[in-house]
Amino acid sequence: MSNNNQNTIYPLIDSPAYVLEENRLIANLEKLSRVRDEAGIEIILALKAFAMWSEFPLIGRYLNGATASSLYEAKLIAEEMKTLAHVYAPVFHSDEIEELAKVSQTIVFNSVQEYHSHGPEFLRYRSDMEFGLRVNPGYSEIETDLYNPAAIGSRLGIPSLTELPQGVTGLHMHALCENNSFTFERVLQSFEHRFAHLLPHIHWVNFGGGHLITQADYDIPHLINVLKSFKQRYPHLKVILEPGSAIAWQTGFLKASVLDIVETPVQKILILDVSFTAHMPDCLEMPYNPAIRKANYGSEGKFVYQLGGMSCLAGDQLGPYSFERAMDIGDEIIFEDMIHYTMVKTTMFNGVRHPDIGKIDVDGNYHLIRRFNYSDFKQRLS
Ligand SMILES: Cc1ncc(COP(=O)(O)O)c(C=O)c1O
Structure with missing residues (x-):
């Protein structure tokens, strides 16, 4: 329904409609790519928050790709961003492994058992597939349990791990939700407290989403310092962030x-x-x-x-x-x-x-x- 009422701000837009303002998206992407360059990390889009694929070519010019939670999201990344997906899912279906292997570069498992049951099959279809495990830092500052992956008894992420199974080259954690860099710093301390012994044996870490970097009062210089000092402690590690909300925020x-x-x-x-x-x-x-x-x-x-x-x-x-x-x-x-x-x-x-x-x-x-x-x-x- 279009509208010629004199109080109408957008008379040319039929109702109802979700309307993306591209200049705002570009402003967010510019901010994120500055963080990426200054901190020396990679930033990828979490599709679960924003999957308006007509914008993927634009996003692909600013970020390092995207992360999927399922086969369909991974296929969308491959088709519309023209890049291989990072994938984390709480569980994988065996009948999707072959298709997933065609469109993914990195697979993160939620348990060691999942890695053992699917890892070899992924390798059959893509011999250079990278594998990671999701770990749970056991600390978060999220009030709503619906959005708290580190709540007591959470099914998301391994709470403790003495050693890594052979073939795993990365660790992934996600315990933020619309949080700032100071919360991230405290989650990171907890992550290191639990898992520092594994870090010499891997090549990359993914610190998940929930970093609301594009919010007006987010302290970007502080985030960059936190990331740089982590990289000084572990110079061999590639660091990845996978925000979703921050890309499409406002x-x-x-x-x-x-x-x-x-x-x-x-x-x-x-x-x-x-x-x-x-x-x-x-x-x-x-x-x-x-x-x-x-x-x-x-x-x-x-x-x-x-x-x-x-x-x-x-x-x-x-x-x-x-x-x-x-x-x-x-x-x-x-x-x-x-x-x-x-x-x-x-x-x-x-x-x-x-x-x-x-x-x-x-x-x-x-x-x-x-x-x-x-x-x-x-x-x-x-
Ligand atoms: C594993 C994982 N990564 C990234 C994200 C994206 O988080 P956000 O949109 O809050 O940045 C989520 C959100 O639930 C997630 O579960």
Whole structure:
């Protein structure tokens, strides 16, 4: 639905749509590639956060490739970034090994047993495959357990290891989530405390994602110092970071529209052409209240509304939000920072229409990249 309402900021963009702002993505990539060069490390994109593959050629010009959590992500990296993937998955299926070997350069296993059961098979299909093990540093500063890979009893990563199996050349850890360099420093201390004895025997370490390097107040010089001093202690090691959020952090919005306004005895509800559960699931899972342009979260103010999703799930709603003016049917709602962990997590629950995917290029022109239709819904079912 396009909109000529005078309050509309983006009249030329049909609603609903995820809209990437390419100049913001480039600004993030420039920051990340400076860190990479100054610290002397490699930075790869974690697809789980952002897999808008039409941008992969651009990302590939700034970063060292990408990391996958599955065969399909690895294939997407090979096809659209034209490079071999790093892959970590909590478990591998034996019937996917041959295909994975064709599109991957590095495989990280979650247990020694997984390495022993699949490593030899990977080597049959790619003799120069690199193998790593995911270890758990046993320390993190993440409040929500849903996102805490180092919570007590976590299944992710080996908590202690006296020696490395033959053929393993790297260690991987991931215990950050939207954290800063000071938290990383403390996680690194714990990692070294547990695993320093293994480091002389490997060639590379991957310090995972969760480094929110592109957030405005992130202390980049401190991160570079932490990385450089690690490299001084272990000059033989190649160091890799694999952030996801940091690449797509604040690089665009979800444009939605008000389709109806429902008044109940206790609240007014704007019924939208998007769904929180289907299109912004982290709002309900985490949970968090996204920023909305020209509105504030909370019930202070004259024009306060709850926001209702278009699915029939009772909890598909968020709010209240206070707007600058009374809202009407047809008004635009701009959800900020809706590019990472959105498109990759959407569903067509209830058969709801999936928002378009588009971008605003560096010259300010909007391009519709993908529109979804009935056959996208049907093809996932049988
Ligand atoms: C193994 C691994 N690497 C990288 C990432 C990317 O993390 P983020 O998007 O927070 O940077 C994740 C996120 O869950 C992860 O599990």
